[in-house]
Amino acid sequence: MTTIVIDPGHGGNDPGATYRNAQEKNYNLSIALKVRDYLQKNHNVNILMTRTSDITKSLNERSSFANVKNADFYLSIHNNAAGGRGFESYIYNGTVSQQTKNYQTIIHNEIMSAVRQKYGITDRGQKRANFHVLRETEMNALLLEVLFVDNEADLKILNNPNFISDVSTAIAKGVAKALSLPAKSPEGVLYKVIAGSFKDRKNAKDRVSFLLSKGIGSFIAPTMITGTQYYRVQAGAFAKKENAEEQVNKIKEIGIPGAFIITEGEEAPPEPEPTPPPTPEELFTINGNTLLHAHQLDDFVRTVNPEAPSLGQYYVSYGKAYGIRGDAAYAQAIHETDYFRFTGLVNKEQNNYAGIGATGPGNPGVSFATPEIGVHAHIQHLYAYSSTNTIPAGFQLVDPRFNLVTRGIAQTWTELNGRWAVPGTTYGQSIISIYRRMLNHTIQELDQQKQTLNDRLDEL
Numbered sequence: 001m002t003t004i005v006i007d008p009g010h011g012g013n014d015p016g017a018t019y020r021n022a023q024e025k026n027y028n029l030s031i032a033l034k035v036r037d038y039l040q041k042n043h044n045v046n047i048l049m050t051r052t053s054d055i056t057k058s059l060n061e062r063s064s065f066a067n068v069k070n071a072d073f074y075l076s077i078h079n080n081a082a083g084g085r086g087f088e089s090y091i092y093n094g095t096v097s098q099q100t101k102n103y104q105t106i107i108h109n110e111i112m113s114a115v116r117q118k119y120g121i122t123d124r125g126q127k128r129a130n131f132h133v134l135r136e137t138e139m140n141a142l143l144l145e146v147l148f149v150d151n152e153a154d155l156k157i158l159n160n161p162n163f164i165s166d167v168s169t170a171i172a173k174g175v176a177k178a179l180s181l182p183a184k185s186p187e188g189v190l191y192k193v194i195a196g197s198f199k200d201r202k203n204a205k206d207r208v209s210f211l212l213s214k215g216i217g218s219f220i221a222p223t224m225i226t227g228t229q230y231y232r233v234q235a236g237a238f239a240k241k242e243n244a245e246e247q248v249n250k251i252k253e254i255g256i257p258g259a260f261i262i263t264e265g266e267e268a269p270p271e272p273e274p275t276p277p278p279t280p281e282e283l284f285t286i287n288g289n290t291l292l293h294a295h296q297l298d299d300f301v302r303t304v305n306p307e308a309p310s311l312g313q314y315y316v317s318y319g320k321a322y323g324i325r326g327d328a329a330y331a332q333a334i335h336e337t338d339y340f341r342f343t344g345l346v347n348k349e350q351n352n353y354a355g356i357g358a359t360g361p362g363n364p365g366v367s368f369a370t371p372e373i374g375v376h377a378h379i380q381h382l383y384a385y386s387s388t389n390t391i392p393a394g395f396q397l398v399d400p401r402f403n404l405v406t407r408g409i410a411q412t413w414t415e416l417n418g419r420w421a422v423p424g425t426t427y428g429q430s431i432i433s434i435y436r437r438m439l440n441h442t443i444q445e446l447d448q449q450k451q452t453l454n455d456r457l458d459e460l
């Protein structure tokens with residue numbers, strides 16, 4: 001059987017191109033999963049993924065994986081950034097087979113004819129480049145750049161679920177055409193027995209273990225149902241409906257009343273799931289102690305942007321004065337300003353590190369006279385969200401939008417989702433993820449220093 005490796009670009013610590021709240025890695029993943037689903041549903045093909053969730057994977061891990069698996073085709077899915085708009089495809093700019101060139105042409109054209117007119121997509125053409133995943137993979141390999149994350153018009157299209165669905169289908173059809181994948185036969189309907197369908201993979205795993213303890217074999221079959229990822233537990237597939245019904249009864253007898261049958265390709269209603277308890281991330285408050293020192297904040301940001309201004313001292317001192325986690329607020333500033341490189345709406349001269357009042361193109365938000373006032377306003381704006389108290393004695397009101405906030409509406413960073421950033425379902429999580437990196441970086445630095453001090457002691 002033909003083996004295809006689908007590689008959703010970036011992931012985990014590496015967001016890829018970012019623009020405002022858009023992160024390349026998320027678009028890459030949702031397209032890749034849809035391409036996989038389409039191919040698996042309609043063709044006899046072995047699909048392997050370099051990632052199926054938001055995890056960090058190096059380029060080496062990706063190319064080695066495909067080589068070890070002896071894949072026939074490698075498909076990497078990315079979005080573009082930094083000047084321009086539209087779609088382009090890449091093959092390696094060194095020696096490639098005629099087959100690779102043919103694949104590029106077939107897949108590129110299939111995608112373009114499906115979306116160019118419908119969504120007004122610019123065709124940037126078939127290109128060649130020295131990308132790692134194209135160079136280091138030993139099979140035919142193609143990389144797609146699906147629109148520009150940092151182009152307003154393209155971003156709007158990327159945020160349209162119909163486009164994501166259409167482009168994914170077109171990519172899958174192009175791949176099937178190029179590789180002549182055999183279609184699944186329409187006859188021979190299978191009756192699959194589903195012993196649970198969960199949003200949380202862990203619950204699905206628990207169900208598989210439970211079934212096994214009762215002597216019933218099953219496996220997890222991930223599936224997308226109206227845009228949501230579910231993990232179905234499939235306990236058998238039968239050509240005869242009676243046999244499937246018999247299996248369902250057996251499963252009901254061991255205490256799973258929700259077991260049901262689906263015929264292949266049919267979407268089943270998901271089982272209701274109890275609401276999970278809040279995660280530590282969701283409980284992490286805005287108010288609290290500042291643990292990191294000013295120079296540790298500045299040191300961290302300079303690992304990414306050596307030109308970053310020295311704002312650590314202000315975040316620490318104003319954080320402490322207002323009882324806000326100044327170090328986590330600093331992580332928020334990093335998120336808002338892209339490590340103080342100001343690649344979004346707000347520009348450097350505004351000293352607005354929290355995007356206060358920045359609502360869209362042509363509306364970059366407020367400006368502050370000095371960096372210190374900018375930080376103070378940021379902390380004050382957080383204070384408006386996290387507390388109902390008055391401004392601490394001795395401080396002036398410097399945040400012009402302080403009184404527009406419903407006081408005390410967000411106690412945690414994740415409660416800022418959809419409030420500080422609209423829309424936004426991952427805003428607080430992004431801040432905490434940066435904060436976690438700051439803590440890790442500082443721990444490493446301290447370990448290093450400890451080693452140096454020990455060496456010195458040893459010398460004396």
Ligand SMILES: [Zn+2]
Binds near residue numbers: 009016017024078
């Ligand atoms: Zn990329």
